[in-house]
Amino acid sequence: MTYCRLYDRGHTVIGVEVVEMAVKEFFEKQQVEFTTEYVKAANATLYKSLDDRIQIYLGDLFDINTSVVGTFDAIWDRGSLVAVRRQDNQKYATLMTSLMTPYCRYLLASIIYDPTKHPGPPHFITEEEIKNLFDASWNIEHIETCDALTDRQQAWGLDAFEERVQLLTPKLGAGCL
Secondary structure (H helix, E strand, O other): OHHHHHHHOOOOEEEEEOOHHHHHHHHHHHOOOEEEEEEHHHOEEEEEEOOOOEEEEEOOHHHOOHHHHOOEEEEEEOOOOOOOOHHHHHHHHHHHHHOEEEEEEEEEEEEEOOOOOOOOOOOOOOHHHHHHHHOOOEEEEEEEEEEOOOHHHHHOOOOOOEEEEEEEEEOOOOOOO
16 A cells, blocks of 8 residues: 555555544555544544554535644645535635645545446546636646546446546646645
8 A cells, every 4th residue: 555655664654544444454554553632623534544654634624724734835636626515626726725835746646437326425627627626826737647447437337547646736926835
């Protein structure tokens, strides 16, 4: 799992999850001992490795802010934007922008499929929508598109399911810096 590869290379990894079972399974699968504590400022339970370098907040992503987690030099979003309600996409983009340092690199995975066949989540996000959410403050570079169709998506009635990865970097002098 990529999170542990980052951890193994000495990085601190911070995540937010809304499903407690997923947090517990993560630590169990990775065989990482953890402690928990309530973080009032985030209205969340923090699960953290004994060395504090893996921290997963169990709570609402929109309760997270810089006073709780600081800012980041790198963000990897593989499942957040596509999971939030579509009407919260701009709120999400504003939050992500606020969490970035001036030279942050942000990998964003989006999903493309026929929305008439599956209502989501995960929600489909077009490249145009990503540009509308982030283009004013970000440079957006398409990195790759992968066929991600599995039996699970086929059970939803889909015959195509792509994951697209974009690299977003702040535009120098833009409002997010």
